[in-house]
Every structure is written in C-alpha cells, then in structure tokens.
Amino acid sequence: MQTKAGFVTIIGKPNVGKSTLTNKLLGEELSIITSKPQTTRKRILGVLDEKEYQIIFLDTPGILEPKYLLQEKLLEFIESSVKDADVLIFMITAKDIAKELESIQKENIKKLISKKSQRKILVINKIDLSNEETITKALKLFEDSNLFEKVIPISALENYNLDNLLNSILEYLPFHPKFYPDDQLTDEPEKFFVAEKIREKILEIYHDEIPYSVEVYIEQFKEREKGKDYISAIIVVERESQKPIILNKKGSSI
Template identity: 40%
Template sequence: MASKTYRSGFAALIGRPNVGKSTLLNELTGEKIAIVSPKPQTTRNRILGVVTRPEGQVAFIDTPGIHQAKGELNRYMVETALQAAEEVDLVLFVIEPPGGEKPEVGPGNRMILERLQRIRKPTFLVINKIDSLPKAKLLPLIELFRNEFPFAEVVPISAREGDGVDRLFQVVLQHLPEGEKIFDEEMLTDQQERTLVSEYIREQVLRHCRQEIPYSAAVLVEVFDESEREPLPGTPEGQLAGLIRIAASIYVERDSQKAIIIGKQGQMLKTIGTDARKAIQRLLGAHVYLSLRVRVEPRWSERREGLKKLGYE
C-alpha cells in the first residue's frame, strides 16, 4: 500500500484586532504560546506555532491585528502582519461575526482585503466565534465576503470551543505543497523562554490594569538565572522541580501610569507578579522567584529608539 503524500508549509493568521487569532493558534498547537486578552492589540509580534502530524506539518504564524495605525508601535505591528502575509504559502483571513442585524464587511476588513488582493496569496476565510452566530446568518455572511474576494476555502470555526479547528488544519494541509518537515517534530514555537515570560507578565498587566495602561506597557526580562533549575534527586515526575530566578521591568510612558501599576501600597504590582509567577511556573515546570519593578520610558511607543530598546524591531 502506497504511503500518503506528506505536505508542509507556512500559513499566516491575518485579521482585525480581537478576532481570536491567538486563541486559534493556541488551540491548533495545544499549548499556550500566544497570550490572550479581551483588549485589542494584545499581540505585538509575529508568533510561530508548529503543528506536526503523521500526514504533514503546518507552521502557523500569528500576527498583530491590522488596524488604522497611529504612532510607531502601531505602524510596526501592522507592517509585521502584512509582511508575514507576503512570506507564507497560505493566508488565513480570520473574521468574527459582525455585531449588527445586517451583515457587513466593514471598512477595517475591506482595507485588509485590498492589501491581500495585492499580495496575491491563496487565502481562506476563517469565520471565528460561530458559537455566537445564529445558523441562519452564516450563509449570508459567507456570500457577502465571497463577493468581496476570491477565497480558496471558507471554514467556520469556534477557536474557544475547538469546533472546526481540526477540519481547518486538514483543509490547510490539502492546499500546501508536497514536502518534508520544515522543523523538528519536537519544535512547537520559535519563542524563547524569556520572551514567553515577558509576554506572560504583560498578559497580567492587560488583565488587571484599566484601559489606557496596557497600550503604554512593555516588559523586558533582565535576569533569567537557571543555575538552580536542575531538579533535586528523587523529585516526583510532574511536580515543579528546581528554581529559576527572574527579574523583569514593566515599562510605561508616564509617572501617573507607573503609580497605577504599582497601586496603593504596592498591591497592584503584587497581584500582577503573583498571577504571572503561577503562569510562568506552569510554563517552565520549575519553581520561580519573580522580581518586578516599574520604570518610565517617556513616549517609547512613539519613538523608533524606544521600540528598539524594548524589543520591537
């Protein structure tokens, strides 16, 4: 019996902010490699997630939400997303059901579709959050978007519920070229541990701080000491083993923002640190000593040198 054809390639997740691209990446990989928040523009860099199965390998690239960019940080995020779309084999254009009674494409989605027309890559329409969409509205929504763009496939899913995600993987695979594995089977992401740690801390800033703070906050890990990481002999499997010492700074743009993150008697910073430490321990499988401080870097999100200093380049 002849063996099945093995396929492999790259697929980019493209779309407006908050449509569920990062949730979808985490569901596809089975691991939390992209932080998730209800606040727009949570993802700031491209994030690679590799899914390897007996029939093929897909390297998915999560990208920042595309929006009307104002300021250096926003322009950086939008260009990061559009550049990713140019470099892959396949684009997954992720949307969510529109809020009104009558379905509409909307100016933000139309702007993205115009850019995708110029990129000329095979593109899927991935309709996320179908658990919140009445079935009677699904077909009109598909027809509306098909009239705007020649999609290769349309795949309705619910990333949060896992509904349709496996089918999406299989359909993506069918459209990729024949080829060997691009990455080792064990590889899940190209994100370094200290990068993931900084993102896990920023996730707690997004979660706990009020509206204006998250967009002005960035996290830099300054110490990642693994000298005590090796587990002690006799440590039961599955238990946290060893110790990793981490020191990180949360950067904001104004003194008033620093005061908010620190909170009354340091309570907000303590809450952020406690929740971040728990998540980091699960990630690293070791006990974590986490030290956080808050620094002010005026207008960092508006200056190229500020972006470079905080790792956005």
C-alpha cells in the same frame, strides 16, 4: 515518505480570535490573550508537527489604519508575515457580517490578500454569537466575492469545526521537507514567553489604567530544581504616574 510543510499566516482586525485559534490549533498557549486590541505585538510563530506534515502558524497583530509609529511597525509585521505565507487565513467574526464584508473591500486589506499564488481561507469565528440563517447568508456572500478558496465558520473557543479548517489547510499545503526539527514548537526563546505572560497579567489586572504600550524585559530567568523559578523583569510604562499603579502599596501588586 513525502511530507507536506508550509507557512500559514492568520490575519484579521483586533479581537477576532486570531491568538485563540493559533493556541487551539497548536494545543499550546503560545500567544497571550486579553480583551485589549493589538495585544499581539509581533508575529508569533508556532509549529504543529506530525509524521506526515508540519504547519508553521504565524499569529499576527490586529489590522488597524496606522495612526502612530507603533501601529506602523505592527502593520509591517503583518505585511512581512503575509509575504511568507503558503496559506493565508483571513479571520472575521459573526457579530456583524455586513460590516465585515465591507471592511474586506477596503484598499489596505485588499492589498494584503491580493497575492495570487497564495491559497486563501476566510474563517468566520464566534458563530455561537449569531444564528444559522445569518451564517448561511454570510457564507453565500463571501463565496460570491471570489476572494477566497474556502469560507469556513468556526468557534475557536468552543473547538467547533477546527478539524475541518485543519483539513482544508493540509489540502492547500505544498509537498516540502519539514522546516523545523520535530521537537521545536517556536522560534522564540523562553524569556520572550515569560515576558509576554507578565504583560498579559498586567493588561488583565489594570485594564484601562495601564495602556497596552506597556513593555516587559526579562533581565534574569533561572530555573530551579526545587521551589519556584527566579525571574527578574523590568516593566516599562509610558508615564511616571503609572508606576505606583503597577507597584501598589509596598509593591503588593507585584
């Protein structure tokens, strides 16, 4: 039986719901989610495998005009992920459609979505935050722009219209042998996701007290047959003054 297989890259500005969408489509919590912009630091690869197809989703950092080295590196991750894509999903939200349309006209974004061989889908997320009239006008505006093959409104959080999106992806996916074994979910080791989960909790708990540049490195990770697993992690913050915030009194926050 001939299978379909290919790479689907999801791009968009920070906090539009790229990681939520990736997790929902995979049925697994691979990408961490917080309210901070650019929580995703590198491209996260997730494999959705079925008998007839295999979709490799690439979740990417949010698109920003780079102002310093870290943001330049994040933009490089986005650009390389776009090059790999058979299908490109550009994601916006329904909060302010006029501004979203304006942002797509910017040179840096037009350049990202200009590869002619890719099939492109515009996904309008968080439609529960808008009204039907606004959504209908938005669909017409974006369809008239001729930048995308399809424009699909969704609510990733509410699982609304995700089946339609998945069917559209499959429509554009090429016939190809599967890239990964049937039981492989990602290309990252377990340690990576342990570090990401710790970083997610730090960003959730400390909000603005600890900047999103905090890093987590796993020294040891041992699974135990009984009781809790053993994890030894190094948390790197920008300034010495941030250490006591992370630790709290006698390490109580840890």
